[in-house]
Amino acid sequence: xxxxxAEHLYWLSRYxxxxxxxxxxxxxxxxxxxxxxxxxSLGWQxxxxxxxxxxxxxxxxxxxxxxxVINFIAFExxxxxxxxxxxxxxxxxxKETRDYLPASSIEQIHNLLNxxxxxxxxxxxxxxxxxxxxxEGSQRFFGIINDNFSTGYPFxxxxxxxFMERADMISRILDTLCLSARLNQTxxxxxxxxxxMLRNLSAQEAYREESKGEIERGSVLKFLIQNKGFPRSITxxxxxxENCVSLLPNNKLMKNEIIKTLNKSFVKNIERYxxxxxxxxxxxxxxxxxxxDQRIHRSWFFLHH
Amino acid sequence: MNWHEYCIDICxxxxxxxxxxxxxxxxxxxSAKSFRPHTKKIGKYLTSLKNKDLNEINxxxxxxxxxxxxxxxxxxxxxxxxxxxxxxxxxxxxxxxxKEWDKVEKGLKQRVKALxxxxxxxxxxxxxxxxxxxxxxxxxxxxxxxxxxxGMKLKHNSWAGICGSDLIKDKDGIFYVLxxxxxxPSGVSYMLENRTVMKRVxxxxxxxxxxxxxxxxxxxxxxxLVSMSHTRSKQPEIVLLTPGIYNSAYFEHSYxxxxxxxxxxxxxxxxxxxxxxxxKKTIEGLxxxxxxxxxxxxxFLDPSAGNKDSMLGVEGLIDSWxxxxxxxxxxxxxxxxxxxxVYAYVPDMIRYFLKEEPLLNNLPTLxxxxxxxxxxxxxxxxxxxxxxxxxxxxxGIVIGKSASTxxxxxxxxxxxxDPRNFIAQPLAxxxxxxxxxxxxxxxxxxxxxxxxxxxxxxxxxxxxxxxxALKKGSTVVNSSQGGGSKDTWxxxx
Numbered sequence: 001x002x003x004x005x006a007e008h009l010y011w012l013s014r015y016x017x018x019x020x021x022x023x024x025x026x027x028x029x030x031x032x033x034x035x036x037x038x039x040x041s042l043g044w045q046x047x048x049x050x051x052x053x054x055x056x057x058x059x060x061x062x063x064x065x066x067x068x069v070i071n072f073i074a075f076e077x078x079x080x081x082x083x084x085x086x087x088x089x090x091x092x093x094x095k096e097t098r099d100y101l102p103a104s105s106i107e108q109i110h111n112l113l114n115x116x117x118x119x120x121x122x123x124x125x126x127x128x129x130x131x132x133x134x135x136e137g138s139q140r141f142f143g144i145i146n147d148n149f150s151t152g153y154p155f156x157x158x159x160x161x162x163f164m165e166r167a168d169m170i171s172r173i174l175d176t177l178c179l180s181a182r183l184n185q186t187x188x189x190x191x192x193x194x195x196x197m198l199r200n201l202s203a204q205e206a207y208r209e210e211s212k213g214e215i216e217r218g219s220v221l222k223f224l225i226q227n228k229g230f231p232r233s234i235t236x237x238x239x240x241x242e243n244c245v246s247l248l249p250n251n252k253l254m255k256n257e258i259i260k261t262l263n264k265s266f267v268k269n270i271e272r273y274x275x276x277x278x279x280x281x282x283x284x285x286x287x288x289x290x291x292x293d294q295r296i297h298r299s300w301f302f303l304h305h
Numbered sequence: 306m307n308w309h310e311y312c313i314d315i316c317x318x319x320x321x322x323x324x325x326x327x328x329x330x331x332x333x334x335x336s337a338k339s340f341r342p343h344t345k346k347i348g349k350y351l352t353s354l355k356n357k358d359l360n361e362i363n364x365x366x367x368x369x370x371x372x373x374x375x376x377x378x379x380x381x382x383x384x385x386x387x388x389x390x391x392x393x394x395x396x397x398x399x400x401x402x403x404k405e406w407d408k409v410e411k412g413l414k415q416r417v418k419a420l421x422x423x424x425x426x427x428x429x430x431x432x433x434x435x436x437x438x439x440x441x442x443x444x445x446x447x448x449x450x451x452x453x454x455x456g457m458k459l460k461h462n463s464w465a466g467i468c469g470s471d472l473i474k475d476k477d478g479i480f481y482v483l484x485x486x487x488x489x490p491s492g493v494s495y496m497l498e499n500r501t502v503m504k505r506v507x508x509x510x511x512x513x514x515x516x517x518x519x520x521x522x523x524x525x526x527x528x529x530l531v532s533m534s535h536t537r538s539k540q541p542e543i544v545l546l547t548p549g550i551y552n553s554a555y556f557e558h559s560y561x562x563x564x565x566x567x568x569x570x571x572x573x574x575x576x577x578x579x580x581x582x583x584x585k586k587t588i589e590g591l592x593x594x595x596x597x598x599x600x601x602x603x604x605f606l607d608p609s610a611g612n613k614d615s616m617l618g619v620e621g622l623i624d625s626w627x628x629x630x631x632x633x634x635x636x637x638x639x640x641x642x643x644x645x646x647v648y649a650y651v652p653d654m655i656r657y658f659l660k661e662e663p664l665l666n667n668l669p670t671l672x673x674x675x676x677x678x679x680x681x682x683x684x685x686x687x688x689x690x691x692x693x694x695x696x697x698x699x700x701g702i703v704i705g706k707s708a709s710t711x712x713x714x715x716x717x718x719x720x721x722x723d724p725r726n727f728i729a730q731p732l733a734x735x736x737x738x739x740x741x742x743x744x745x746x747x748x749x750x751x752x753x754x755x756x757x758x759x760x761x762x763x764x765x766x767x768x769x770x771x772x773x774a775l776k777k778g779s780t781v782v783n784s785s786q787g788g789g790s791k792d793t794w795x796x797x798x
Contacts, residue, residue, distance in 0.1 A: 002574050003586040095550055099559050099569070103374075153588060249589045300588040 001153045005097055007301040009154055012093035013142075013161030015086040016109070020138035021169040022083055025050065025200055026073055027131040032196040033066065044069040050176035053079055067125065074126045083134065084120060087113045102148040105141055112137040153248065160244040160296070167237035168289050173200055174224060175282040194220050201232040218271030221278070225270055234285070238262045241292070253299045254292070261288045330478040331748060332399060332738040343402045343796055346514065351397065356744060362506060363741055366396045369502045375495070376556055377784055393789035394499050395740050396506060399751060399771040400794045403517065409472070409480055409755070410765045412665030415655060417468045417757045420485060420642045422658040424464040427641055428454045437653055440674065443646055443725070448695070451603060453610055453623050454638035460533055461760055465642070466634035467526070468757045469493070472665075472769075474736035481666045481733065483752065485651070487635060487643035489600050493522060493756050494557035496770040497564075499792040517767045517795040522756070523564035526598075529760035530565075533632040534595040541595035544570045544585060548601045548617055558600050567598075572605075577621030583631045596632045597622075603637050610637075645694040645728045646672055668733055673724040682729045683717050689729040691716055704780075706732060735780050738791065740773055750774045752782050753793065768793030 029047050033040045041064035048057045048069060056079055061068045076082045087109075094101065094109050112134065119130055142162065149155050177197050194215050198204040201224060210227065211219050227233040238261055245254045265285065273281060328336070333344045340348040354362075375392040426433050427444050434441050444450055469490025471483040500519050504511055527543070534541035547558040549571050562569035568585065575594065576584050584591040604611035610623040625631045641647070649670035652663045671678040671689075682689050686705045693701040703716045720727045737748035755769030771791040772782035782788040 001588050002568055002570060003588055004571070004574050006588045098550070099563075 003301050005100065006153065006157045007297075008093040008097045009100065009157040010161040010296070010301075012090055012097065013158040014165040015090040015093065016138050016141050017162045017165040018081060018169070019083055019086045019090070019112075020135050021166065022051065022073060022081070022086070023131045023134035023138075024202070025169075025173065026070060026126070027128055027135070028196050028200045030066070030070075030128060031199075032192065035192055040066065046176045048072070050172045051081060052172065053081065070126055075120055084116065087116055097154075100154050102144060104148065105144040108137065108141045108144055112141075156244045156247050157300075160241055163237040163240040163244075164289065164293060164296070166232065167234055167241070168286075170201060170224060170232060170234055170237070171282050171285050171289065173197065174221070175279060175286070190217075191215055197224070203230060203232055206230050221273070222271040226266060235262065235265050238265055248300070250299055254295050257288075257292060257295055261285070261292065264288070328476060329734050329748070329750075330474050330476050330736040332474070332736055332751065343798055344400050347398070347400065347510065350510065351739075359741060359746070360744060362396050365506050366394055366502060367391070369505050370394060370498075373498065373502065375498045375502070377495075377553060392495055392498070393775065393784065394502055395749075395773055395775075395789050395791050396503070397739050397741060397746070397791065398503065398794045399738050399753070399773075399791045400796055401768060403795050403797050406768065406795045408664065412480075412663070413470060413755060413757050413765050414763045415659065415661060415664055416470065416482065416485070416651060417465065417759055417763065418462075419651065419654040419658050420468070420487065421462045421464050421759060423654045424636075424639050424642050425458060425462055426658075428457055428638065433650075433654065433657055437650065437657065439650055439653075443644075443674075444641060446725070447641060447644060449603070449638070449640035449644060451610075451638035451641075453627065454636075457627065457636075457638075459636055460535070460632070463533060463634075463759045464636040464639040466529055466533060466636075466759055468759070469754050469769075470757065472753045472755065473733055474751075476734040476736075478736070479666065480753075481668050482651075483668060483733070484645060484648055485643060486754075488602065488640045489554075489635070490754075490756065491554040491557050491600075492754055492770040492772075493766065494560040495790055496756075496766065496768070496793070497522060498560075499770070499790060503792040514794070515797050517797075519767045519793075522766055523561060525758055525764045526561070527565045527567075529758040529762075529764070530596050530598055530632075530634060532761035533634055535629050535632060536595045538595070542585075542592060543567045543596040543598060544575075544594055546570055546572070546575070546597050546599040546601055548605065552600075554600065561598075572601075572617045572619050575619045575622070577619060577625050581621070581625045581628050581630045583619070583622065583625050594631060596634065598634050603640060606633070606637055645670070645692050646674075646725070649728065668730045671729045673720050673727040673729065678729070679720060679724065682720070686713050686717070688731055690732050691720070691727055691729050694726055694728060704732065735774075738773070740775070740789075740791075742775065742777075747777065749777070750780045750782070751791070768795045 025047060029043065033043050036043060044066055045054075045064040048054055048064065051073065053072070056076075057069075057072055060072065060076070060078065072079055072082070074083045077085070079085065090109055091113050094106055098106055115133065115137070119126065145155075145158055149158075174197070177193060191214075194217060195204065198207050198215070198220060203224065207215070207220065207223050210223060210230075213219065223230065223233065225234045228235065230236060238258065242258045242262055245251050245258050267281065270278075270281070333340060333348060335341055370391050377390055377392055423433055427450070431441075431444075433439065434444055465487040467490060469486040469492060471486070472480045473483050475481055496519060530543050531539075531541055534543075543565070545558055545562040545565075545567055547555060547569055549555070552558070558569055568574075570585055574585050576586065576591070578584060578591075583594045583597070585594050599606065601617055605617040607620065607622040607624075608618040609620055611618065622631070622633075623637060626633050626637065648667070649672055652667050655661055655663045671682060673679055673682070682691070686708070689705045691703040691705065703712060705713070708716070735750035735752060738751050739746050740749035742749070751771055751773050753769050753771050756766045758764040771793045772784070773789045773791055774780055774782045774787070775789045776787055779787070784790070
């Protein structure tokens with residue numbers, strides 16, 4: 001398989017997954033803010049922080065008003081990870097790899113892009129219905145891929161891209177919201193916030209089933225980081241990546257690193273980590289994920305000559 | 306007009322178009338308006354169909370093409386997904402007797418052999434231009450002449466591994482060669498797909514007609530590419546080099562690569578290392594490439610040898626080719642023989658290099674470098690077609706008969722200014738075949754593009770791609786300008 005094709009598939013998948021996660025993040029935060037009394041701008045600022053866009057954002061806007069933040073996340077040209085830019089890049093990557101993919105998956109991406117263009121052209125505010133559609137549309141894309149695509153190298157690059165993106169996003173969301181001690185909130189609100197975190201990762205039901213108890217910081221953390229069955233826990237994502245890597249050729253560079261990362265993420269007593277310990281843990285994970293991405297590029301995409 | 310009327314009214318249909326003084330050769334009907342022996346059977350079948358049936362068949366054809374995704378793109382169009390045009394196929398086949406085709410096949414092989422010898426001669430001894438009346442400047446000053454090819458001798462003498470020659474039938478019913486496309490000829494995938502569609506639409510006809518199959522082409526192409534490899538391996542690494550998904554012929558690139566089971570690559574996928582070998586970048590690492598079936602123009606092959614601004618090329622590719630580390634098909638520099646002025650000399654080449662008489666006719670061609678010819682053309686402008694020598698796709702052609710005075714004067718001026726760049730040919734009267742057009746069956750003009758493969762052995766497609774001008778009276782068959790196509794049947798009887 002050509003490196004260029006593999007790279008296009010990997011990024012196609014990352015961008016589609018990013019659309020899904022971003023849309024869900026915005027949606028959940030909008031709902032949360034309805035329950036939050038007083039100035040909501042800190043709540044929105046943390047979303048921009050989670051998406052690692054504070055620099056670019058503050059060049060455009062001074063305050064963190066909801067309308068500005070949503071506009072920035074959805075449409076902003078200068079934001080490389082705006083939903084609009086992600087969809088455009090997904091469409092570009094799918095054009096280059098159309099020979100590999102089921103026709104219906106290509107159609108699905110174009111539908112998503114066209115729907116979104118309509119919203120953008122009408123200068124409408126992104127509604128919660130629109131956000132739902134984006135989430136569902138991205139999931140449908142992966143559904144088509146999983147149901148209609150034979151396994152093999154192309155499939156593994158799609159899978160790897162998806163879980164790299166997901167692991168990255170989970171660690172960002174956790175990191176940002178765990179710093180929310182800054183908000184100095186009441187106990188009630190903290191519970192709300194942990195619940196919304198679970199919703200961010202559509203983990204609420206799975207969590208309840210597993211823990212049977214109230215929503216509480218330690219067990220939520222353990223669930224989202226280390227649960228073995230839940231598809232949006234960090235260790236599940238890393239496990240999926242490890243499986244992809246083992247099925248690909250030329251995987252020496254990646255193999256050790258992904259196993260190391262996986263072992264690190266199974267640290268003991270994570271539920272008892274305080275905010276600063278957790279922050280350090282997640283920062284370390286972020287660096288490791290970055291490192292993994294670079295190794296993916298070095299192993300399969302960029303060749304030295 | 307239904308089929309009965311077509312048979313009766315063909316002369317009427319012709320007399321009302323622009324060419325009333327010149328009778329065309331019709332592929333189905335003779336001058337007495339009855340079916341030719343080899344079209345009788347299908348003629349009988351088709352005349353038994355009602356208009357409603359014809360419409361149904363046409364719809365079935367169109368939907369088969371759509372569902373198979375057979376498409377093409379016109380150059381100037383921006384890339385918009387879902388806006389590729391469906392390939393236009395007329396469901397009434399063009400039929401040629403095998404006996405007649407056998408002669409054409411021989412003629413094509415002879416022609417391409419001579420062309421290949423000529424190209425090698427141009428880059429080596431240059432005997433032909435010394436021994437014939439061909440002016441040296443015709444070759445040496447041509448932009449298609451590549452200095453980096455000088456001294457190169459190729460395996461099997463094969464510069465043009467793939468040639469697509471355009472044939473027409475003039476009013477005498479005899480095939481003439483209109484031009485030879487030696488650079489990156491396209492269209493063969495449509496020949497193959499036309500047959501697939503026709504088999505779906507007319508399975509019963511194929512059972513009774515004895516139509517010779519065309520499907521061997523991808524295998525023969527693969528064999529030819531293998532035979533051009535410098536390595537001894539029986540399975541050399543072959544890639545198809547495309548300019549990318551925005552190219553008008555991308556459908557064909559992708560189709561042929563899939564049929565042959567080879568990778569379709571772009572310039573950035575290849576790299577030439579210090580050992581001067583070409584490698585493709587894969588997830589398993591670098592893999593050495595032995596043969597490149599290129600579908601990009603000479604100037605975009607290698608930025609260090611051609612177009613310096615090109616993003617498409619592979620740095621060092623030409624050097625690698627010169628060192629016989631990689632085979633490139635068609636070879637760089639072979640466009641020198643794909644020039645309408647050089648075309649005029651092909652019969653002489655056949656006599657010179659093969660000591661044989663040409664089996665296929667050339668159209669009489671007047672070189673404008675000759676002052677006498679210039680004055681003939683300006684006096685009898687209406688009788689000629691003026692063609693720029695280096696254009697393809699039907700662009701830049703002036704048909705004297707339908708040109709305005711303004712165009713005429715402009716053309717004559719251009720010829721005087723740059724005579725090397727133009728030739729003139731008497732207006733050929735392209736043959737016609739019944740063709741479906743919006744519920745009617747009417748005569749439309751045709752040509753034929755067979756493909757000739759030259760490697761260790763030579764192969765000619767069984768028939769080729771028949772192109773048809775869908776507009777009434779038009780002789781422009783290019784798909785980019787409103788042309789369509791037909792399945793081409795070579796039949797025993």
